[in-house]
Amino acid sequence: MKNIKKAIIPAAGLGTRFLPVTKAMPKEMLPIVDKPTIEYIVEEAIDSGIEDIIIVTGKGKRAIEDHFDNSFELEETLIRKEKFELLEKIKKSAEVEIHYIRQKEALGLGHAIWCARKFIGDEPFAVLLGDDIIHSEKPGLSQLISEYEKNRASIIGVKYVPSEETHRYGIIDYKEKSGRKFLVKNFVEKPEQGTAPSNMAIIGRYILTPQIFDFLGKQKKGAGGEIQLTDAIQELNKIQSVYAYEIDGARYDVGEKLGFIQTTIELALTRDDLREPLTKYLYELLSNIEKMHVK
Numbered sequence: 001m002k003n004i005k006k007a008i009i010p011a012a013g014l015g016t017r018f019l020p021v022t023k024a025m026p027k028e029m030l031p032i033v034d035k036p037t038i039e040y041i042v043e044e045a046i047d048s049g050i051e052d053i054i055i056v057t058g059k060g061k062r063a064i065e066d067h068f069d070n071s072f073e074l075e076e077t078l079i080r081k082e083k084f085e086l087l088e089k090i091k092k093s094a095e096v097e098i099h100y101i102r103q104k105e106a107l108g109l110g111h112a113i114w115c116a117r118k119f120i121g122d123e124p125f126a127v128l129l130g131d132d133i134i135h136s137e138k139p140g141l142s143q144l145i146s147e148y149e150k151n152r153a154s155i156i157g158v159k160y161v162p163s164e165e166t167h168r169y170g171i172i173d174y175k176e177k178s179g180r181k182f183l184v185k186n187f188v189e190k191p192e193q194g195t196a197p198s199n200m201a202i203i204g205r206y207i208l209t210p211q212i213f214d215f216l217g218k219q220k221k222g223a224g225g226e227i228q229l230t231d232a233i234q235e236l237n238k239i240q241s242v243y244a245y246e247i248d249g250a251r252y253d254v255g256e257k258l259g260f261i262q263t264t265i266e267l268a269l270t271r272d273d274l275r276e277p278l279t280k281y282l283y284e285l286l287s288n289i290e291k292m293h294v295k
């Protein structure tokens with residue numbers, strides 16, 4: 001079996017939890033400090049050894065293609081003004097080939113992955129969701145790739161979530177656990193509150209074998225009336241072992257409002273240029289919060 005060199009980043013969703021801003025702006029382009037969300041994800045893929053990325057886009061997502069396009073005028077200006085640090089920043093994504101395919105209708109995450117099948121062909125591949133950032137020492141995807149290489153079976157990134165949040169995620173039911181790795185029995189997409197088989201939630205990083213496309217092609221609509229990737233993985237699990245791995249690091253869901261605000265604050269606090277003034281501001285804000293008359 002081949003090594004993992006190709007990745008799909010689905011970014012064609014409607015982003016309804018973030019309306020009205022997502023009417024004309026892709027949620028994957030929401031800035032976290034000074035970088036769009038999707039650029040953090042592309043960088044994680046590059047740092048994990050991915051060579052080719054296909055971004056699944058849709059209506060109103062042109063800004064993503066424009067962002068990763070070359071910008072000769074801007075580059076020339078930065079060179080002329082000797083702003084080499086900024087030049088570095090805008091060129092990092094050029095280390096990987098980025099391709100695009102359109103999902104004509106937002107029929108669900110499973111359908112978005114299916115749209116990229118010809119690009120993937122017959123090899124195992126990675127999926128990184130376009131609105132999930134993982135902040136960790138070793139890149140999240142690279143942790144999954146290391147585990148994948150041990151037994152070359154599909155493996156899904158998971159993270160512990162409290163019981164009151166399990167209904168928002170795909171949840172695993174597992175047969176065995178060894179360290180951070182689980183042998184999965186079942187996958188359940190968004191279980192009703194109180195029915196989740198565990199607290200381990202799928203968090204937007206996957207390594208999948210190409211057999212997943214056999215199931216995605218005939219997958220019926222599932223939770224929320226969408227073609228769900230989790231349902232196809234559940235089918236795949238009937239013919240091949242599928243593992244889950246608890247990724248070490250902080251995971252941020254930029255696709256919902258509170259998650260976006262938390263991501264912005266926490267990632268700003270990791271930056272040398274912002275840590276001190278932001279910490280000072282947060283202390284002042286918290287010590288005055290009772291006195292504020294915000295309605």
Ligand code: UTP
Pocket residue numbers: 010011012013014015016017018028056103105106107108109111112129130131255
């Ligand atoms: P989400 O379910 O978080 O995205 O999908 P959404 O549907 O855009 O969000 P809400 O619920 O309406 O607010 C996770 C990832 O899968 C992509 C999204 O763009 C996001 O990056 N996706 C989802 C697709 O590419 N196509 C789809 O049909 C659905």
